[in-house]
Amino acid sequence: MDEFAAIHQKIAEEKSKLFEMAQAIHSNPEVGGQEIFASDLMTGYLEEKGFKVWRGVGGLKTAFMASYGDEGFHVGFCSEYDALPEIGHGCGHNLIGIAGVAAGVALASSLGNLPGRISVIGTPNEENEGGKVDLVRTGVFDDVDAAMMFHPGCSTSINVDSLACRDYRFIFHGRSVHASTEPWEGQNALDGVIQTFNGINALRQYLKDDVRVHGIITEGGLAPNVVPDRAAADFIIRARDSNYLAEVVEKVIACARGAAIATGTILEIKESGYPYDAMVSNRVMADLFEESLKESGYNIDSSYEEGRGSIDMGNVSRVTPSIHPVVAITDQWVPGHTHEFTALCNTAESYDVMLSVGEAMALTGLKILKDKNLQKKIIEEFSAATKKNLK
C-alpha cells in the first residue's frame, strides 16, 4: 500500500473516534480562552497517537503544539475550537479542530522514513481576540514551513483572502450641565461622537472600494436633560492592503479629532483588539489542496470569492506560507453565527465533510513532504509575496 492509500485507510480506521470528538466539542461549547475540555481532548488523543505535545504555547493556556517527526520541512495544521457565547458552535470550529487533528494523525501514520515534521497547532480564541495574532507575535509559527486549516461554509472557495483590520475606541470627555437651564456652560461629549460619525460618512466617498468602516455608540449619556460629559464609540476599520489601511486609520482618527475641536471636548483614543493582517493565500498550496480534496472524494464546485471579512490566519500568512480554504457543508445558504449554523455543524454530513477535508489536508502535506521542488516553489512564492505585498 502506498502512502496515499495509507492516509485514506487511517482516516477510515479513526472515523468513529474523530466523529465522537467533534460531537463532544460541539456539545460542550467553550468560549475563547476557556477551551479546556476541547484542548485536553485533542492533546490527549494526539499523545496517544505518538505526538509530542507542548501545552500553553505562546502564553495562551488553551493553545498547544503537537508534533510528530523532527527533521526536515515542517507542515502545520491549525485547529480552532472556540465557540460563541449562547450560540455554541455557530461558526463550526468543532469541525475545524478535528479536521486538523485528523490531518495530523493520518499524515503521521504514512510518514515512514520520509524526513519531515508534522504539527497540529491548537489556536484558541479566534472569535474574540484572534489567538493566532498572539501565537505569531510569540514566534510559535517561526519554524513552521507551511500552515493550513479550513473553515466550513455554504459554498466552497479555496483561495480565500481577507481584509486587514484595526479596532479603535474613541472616548469623548466633556462637561455635564443642566441641558435646559445653562447648556452654554457644557461641552457635549455625545456631540463629539455624532460629529465623528458625520465626518466618517463624508469621508467614505473618498475611500477605495474595499474599505469598510463600521461603528457603534457604546456610551451616549445618561439622561436627556443632562449634557453628557462622556460618550464613546467603537469602530472597526478594514481594507485589503495593510499600508492603505494605515492611511485610512489616520483619516478616521482625524474625523474624531476634528469632532473634538468642534465640540470643545477632549478625545481619548484607544486601539482595542488586535490588528489583523490581510490573508495572503499561497497558490501552490491551494492548488495542491484543491486536487487533494477531489481525491478525498469531496465533490468540489469551487468558486473564487473575494474575502470581505477578517481572519487571524491572515497574520499567520505573513510569517508562513498558508491557506485557509472554505469548504461547503451545505448547499443552502445558512448564515454563520446563528443557532441554525450551530445545528448544521452537528450533522453526519458535516462530519463527513470534516473527514474529507482532514484527508485532503493530509494528502496535501504528504505531497509537499515528498517533493523538494514543491517545497521550493511554496517558499519562493511566499518570499515574492512578502517582498511585494507585505508591510
Ligand SMILES: [Zn+2]
Ligand atoms: Zn466566527
Ligand SMILES: [Zn+2]
Ligand atoms: Zn470561524
